[in-house]
Amino acid sequence: MYRSTLMHTPGNPFLTPGAMQVEEDGALLVTDGVIAASGPYHTLRGSYPEVPAVDLRGGVLLPGFVDTHVHYPQVRVLGALGMPLLDWLDHNTLPEEGRLADASYARTVAHEFLHGLTANGTTTALVFGSHFAPAMDEFFGAAQASGLRIIAGQVVSDRLLRPELHTTPEQAYAEGRGLIGRWHGQGRLRYAVTPRFSLSASEGLLEACAALLALAPDLALTSHINENSREIDVVRNLFAGARDYLDTYERAGLVTSRSVLAHNVHPSDRELEVMAGCGCAVAHCPCSNSALGSGLFPLRRHLQAGVQVALGTDVGAGSGFSMLKEGLQASFVQQVLGEQGVTLGAAHLLYLATRAGAEALGVEAITGDFTPGKAFDAVYLRPDDAGTLGTVVRHAESPERVLSALFTLGSQADVARVWVAGDEVYAAPGRPRFNPVWT
Ligand SMILES: Nc1nc2[nH]cnc2c(=O)[nH]1
Numbered sequence: 001m002y003r004s005t006l007m008h009t010p011g012n013p014f015l016t017p018g019a020m021q022v023e024e025d026g027a028l029l030v031t032d033g034v035i036a037a038s039g040p041y042h043t044l045r046g047s048y049p050e051v052p053a054v055d056l057r058g059g060v061l062l063p064g065f066v067d068t069h070v071h072y073p074q075v076r077v078l079g080a081l082g083m084p085l086l087d088w089l090d091h092n093t094l095p096e097e098g099r100l101a102d103a104s105y106a107r108t109v110a111h112e113f114l115h116g117l118t119a120n121g122t123t124t125a126l127v128f129g130s131h132f133a134p135a136m137d138e139f140f141g142a143a144q145a146s147g148l149r150i151i152a153g154q155v156v157s158d159r160l161l162r163p164e165l166h167t168t169p170e171q172a173y174a175e176g177r178g179l180i181g182r183w184h185g186q187g188r189l190r191y192a193v194t195p196r197f198s199l200s201a202s203e204g205l206l207e208a209c210a211a212l213l214a215l216a217p218d219l220a221l222t223s224h225i226n227e228n229s230r231e232i233d234v235v236r237n238l239f240a241g242a243r244d245y246l247d248t249y250e251r252a253g254l255v256t257s258r259s260v261l262a263h264n265v266h267p268s269d270r271e272l273e274v275m276a277g278c279g280c281a282v283a284h285c286p287c288s289n290s291a292l293g294s295g296l297f298p299l300r301r302h303l304q305a306g307v308q309v310a311l312g313t314d315v316g317a318g319s320g321f322s323m324l325k326e327g328l329q330a331s332f333v334q335q336v337l338g339e340q341g342v343t344l345g346a347a348h349l350l351y352l353a354t355r356a357g358a359e360a361l362g363v364e365a366i367t368g369d370f371t372p373g374k375a376f377d378a379v380y381l382r383p384d385d386a387g388t389l390g391t392v393v394r395h396a397e398s399p400e401r402v403l404s405a406l407f408t409l410g411s412q413a414d415v416a417r418v419w420v421a422g423d424e425v426y427a428a429p430g431r432p433r434f435n436p437v438w439t
């Protein structure tokens with residue numbers, strides 16, 4: 001049993017006011033990694049007098065974060081500011097992605113990347129992989145050892161990047177099939193078919209991706225869409241017969257309820273309608289959109305069309321692995337949009353960072369909130385008493401204000417412990433260990 005302040009969003013606060021549930025002195029009973037009961041601590045204590053409680057008072061226990069868009073080979077190139085997308089790819093990012101041809105280099109990067117996720121409280125992620133199959137074997141091996149829930153795949157491209165990053169439709173299919181056979185469905189791992197974006201993918205390569213997607217019903221598909229105006233112009237010229245950017249994927253059969261497309265900063269109404277109809281989700285990456293000057297995300301139009309939206313950090317165009325920071329930036333972007341924006345309160349941010357991500361990835365029956373029956377995937381945030389966040393939290397007048405302070409001021413430094421399916425996958429170094437106590 002875990003005793004803490006609990007906050008989670010089993011409902012959707014965009015549809016239902018009051019969708020966030022808070023238990024100021026709450027408890028979760030966890031059996032074999034699954035939440036068996038939840039409620040006020042004293043109620044659970046009465047029902048389960050013999051069960052020891054881990055005392056996590058003084059902080060807040062949230063569902064583990066779900067990052068729906070983050071690039072494994074880009075951890076070392078975080079922090080290059082001031083470039084638009086295509087320059088940033090050419091000058092900053094693709095040279096580094098080429099270095100993952102060396103499997104031992106890739107192994108080190110995989111560990112650095114996975115540590116970034118766990119240390120920030122992310123327990124589930126849809127990960128854009130490397131162009132190299134051996135680098136993906138290294139990654140999946142490390143991901144399996146990390147205990148995280150990871151959906152990832154080899155990135156494929158056959159034009160306009162750098163020659164060493166190009167494949168062919170035949171090679172992409174053969175390597176993807178091998179990786180799916182070795183890793184898809186192993187423990188907490190799943191495979192995502194991953195064409196980089198239509199700009200770097202011929203129609204033949206997109207068809208090879210569709211053939212991979214047909215290999216199993218629970219494979220995912222992820223790519224980029226409508227991120228930057230210059231990128232959109234290039235795609236328009238490359239696919240003369242396509243109605244719009246989405247159509248380049250649609251014609252290949254890649255737009256389904258298993259698809260998660262990142263960015264969509266500049267969608268047409270038709271694209272939003274098709275995405276909503278198919279149940280294709282959008283990974284909104286506000287830090288990346290701001291850093292690359294891609295634009296201000298039209299959240300209101302997505303919500304009105306009924307498109308599922310979740311959050312992604314988009315490391316390395318974004319600003320790090322913190323889903324708290326991503327939530328804050330999402331809120332800032334909507335504020336900057338003025339009347340066209342959607343005011344995002346703490347409950348919206350928590351939903352976008354947890355349950356919405358689980359829905360986008362089709363894993364909401366397993367993770368994303370603390371309803372009994374879900375896995376115990378959780379992050380324990382314990383601000384330092386001496387810091388500004390500690391001061392604000394101590395004086396906050398409501399749990400909602402505590403949560404918005406966590407999004408505003410919280411960081412990796414406040415992540416004390418992280419669990420996936422009841423397994424502790426991270427404990428902050430130098431923090432006191434919380435031993436089970438009888439209370
Ligand atoms: N932000 C971002 N957009 C992309 N579009 C194609 N590749 C990338 C990438 O690595 N990052």
Ligand SMILES: [Zn+2]
Pocket residue numbers: 069070071128224262314
């Ligand atoms: Zn990306």
